[in-house]
Amino acid sequence: MKKIDLLLLRVFLYGLPIIVLMAIFTHSYDYETAANAGSYVNQLYNFAGFMFGAWMLLAVYLGLRLIFSGTFRKKVLSRITFIKERDEREVMLTGKAAKTTMLTTLAILILLFCLSCLQVSIYSLPPESVADGKNKVISLGLKFDLLRNLPQEASQSDMQKKSILDYVGLPISSSTVILGLIIWQITAYNYSMRRLMK
């Protein structure tokens, strides 16, 4: 592992509280207020922006290093996930716990994929569209988009429908799903490891 990576990782971690403070500062002053507030506040505002940009670049760089550098990944992620391989038994148990974690994560991903594809809508039709005396409709569908679609404008007939239930994929954001999966991986691995160690 390169020493520079270790140094940059420390800068990234120790810089996090500073970035939070700067984010609070820039949130309380919008750009126009900062520009008119005087040279000191204006310079601080610009410095905060520069620091945040540099920190973002650092985050992307370290993320890529985690993917492509085996030694860096092993050193950093072993600490985050509390992986201990002090002897051959712990290596074997780590493998078993990792397998359990991988399979449960895959199961969760399959469930999330299904939930993101399914669409269920229950709505009541306007009186002029009622057919056969039935005014309530259940609409089922499957949706798979390679790229995120922009929300479409509702058509005239859609606007006349009175929606009762409208489920169109997961209601949580992709960031929440990714963060949830990271937490799940660490938790599942440590839980499996503890059970195996008993």
Added chain:
Amino acid sequence: MTKSTMLLKISNRLHVIRAEHRITQDQLAKEIGVTRATIVAIEGGGYNPSLELAFRLARYFKTDINAIFSIEEDTNEEN
């Protein structure tokens, strides 16, 4: 269809030999280069060590590997 399966159960006398040598689990673990939990697991039969670790144990106690580990054969008939 009848399938004959030979089950092999590995047992060990590690705790006996360790007691004979008056050495604690912690000391043995340090000498062999493993954790104490591994020695506990081997003695309790919860973990079968690798061939390399088995030879390391035998070499440490200056004995034959068969003096520590033995295999009990058990034929189980499955229908």
